[in-house]
Amino acid sequence: MDLVLWIPSAILAAAFLLSGVTKTSTPYDAYQARPRAGWAHDFSPNAVRAIGILEILGALGLVLPQATGIYPLITPLAAAGLAALLALAxxxxxxxxxLAPALPYVGTLLVLAIVVAIGRLVLNA
Known part of the structure; x- marks a missing residue:
């Protein structure tokens, strides 16, 4: 069961690490001009950067605690936090x-985050 949860965890971690690094390293005006980043017009530069930081922390929280065995309860919390972030998105x-064009991608990540949160919570209990 542990391996079954590592696969969605790795997918989520890669997706959120890439997304978070992009949000934190790309200038706000350049980020807004990207395709499918129209939502950024509704948020301040600091809010977009904060979302990126949360994504990076969530990605690290999915992998590092479980891999090191140090506070593995952080992993389901990170997955639940990313699921909440996706629900807000x-x-x-x-x-x-x-929403319609983004739903396949966002919906898949949301389901994966919920599966990881529940699975890791059950395994770590």
Whole structure:
């Protein structure tokens, strides 16, 4: 069962690490101009950067505690936090009328995050 949870954890960690690094390292104006980043117009530069930092922390929280065995309870909490972030992203995209094209990607990540959160919580209990 542990290996079954490592695969979605790795997928989530890679996706959120890439997304978070992009949000924190790309200048705000350049980030807003990217395709599928129209939502950034509704947020301040600091808010977009904070979202990126949360994504990076979530990605690290998915992998490091479980891999090192140090506070492995952080892993399901990180997965739950990323699931909450994705749920909020769905609300923002729905409000902007952009949810339909993003739903396959966001929905898949949301399901993976929920599976990892529940699976790791059960295994670490």
């Amino acid at each position: 769905c609300l923002v995209l729905h409000r902007r009328g952009e």
